[in-house]
Amino acid sequence: MKLKNILFIIFWCFGTHLITAQQVETIVQSDTILNVLDEYYKLNLKVFQADSTPEDVDNIFELFTDDFTYVHHHYGGVYTREDLYNGYMRNQKNGGYDGSVVDIQVENKIVGLNAIAVSKRFIKKDEGKIVEGEAQMALFEFKDGKISRIYEYW
Template sequence: MKHILMGFLAMFALMVQATETESLSKAQLEERVKAINILQNAILMKDSKVSEVDALFANFTDDFQYVHKVYGGTYSRQHLYNNYVKFLKEGNYNRTTPRYKIMSMIVGHDAVSVERQQEREGTLENHLSVFEFNGSKVSKIIEYWK
């Protein structure tokens, strides 16, 4: 009986190890944020394509959430994807210069706080966002700006 119990415990420990996702290093997290920023900017450019939306969303987990309390609360991955495609097809993305420039990052365990700057109507605005990661994919973006 003791051997059976030990066997189950060993199997459980192996299953837990197999499902744990390896955390990225500080440098890897910073590179992932930079890459996602580039992809987000690409979608907002004039003549962008749905394939660019697909490229961005390939970097998100299946259970990804976008949280922006000022602009509607929490959005699922599918809801956000549908909005991007809808606005793209309606011709709402027509920038000629990238929207966001990364100003600074603070890296934590599986998360990065990001200060990004955009020019809006001739005025520079800084925005705070937090990117949470599950392995190499973004599991959540929380926006803290108006």
């Protein structure tokens, strides 16, 4: 909200009509959803570590709407928020998060209206070497500043 006010004042003071209130709102919204996306990947990287906690998983789910869905047809289709949460917790309990993922490299983002398409790859530790995984595509949809749906295309 602060950015919106600053932009409005700047353009009002200079008397230009090159930017509309809707354009300012779009800039602010894009900034907001980009921050949520960055936080999502940061929190996931933390969960992927061997010392992650259930609270770390909970922090990811704070970024999701109540009606959130996760769609990954290659790995079983459509998952509700509860399905995905249970999967995270099961993986954590079973030692699936072992620190082998050392980074999530986001290579490209295309921001649309309440959506971001992402090209990313996992950076992993494999037999003592750092290895870049294959490029993967995901689409994030947002509602009220939270992630409402993730489509994975890999």
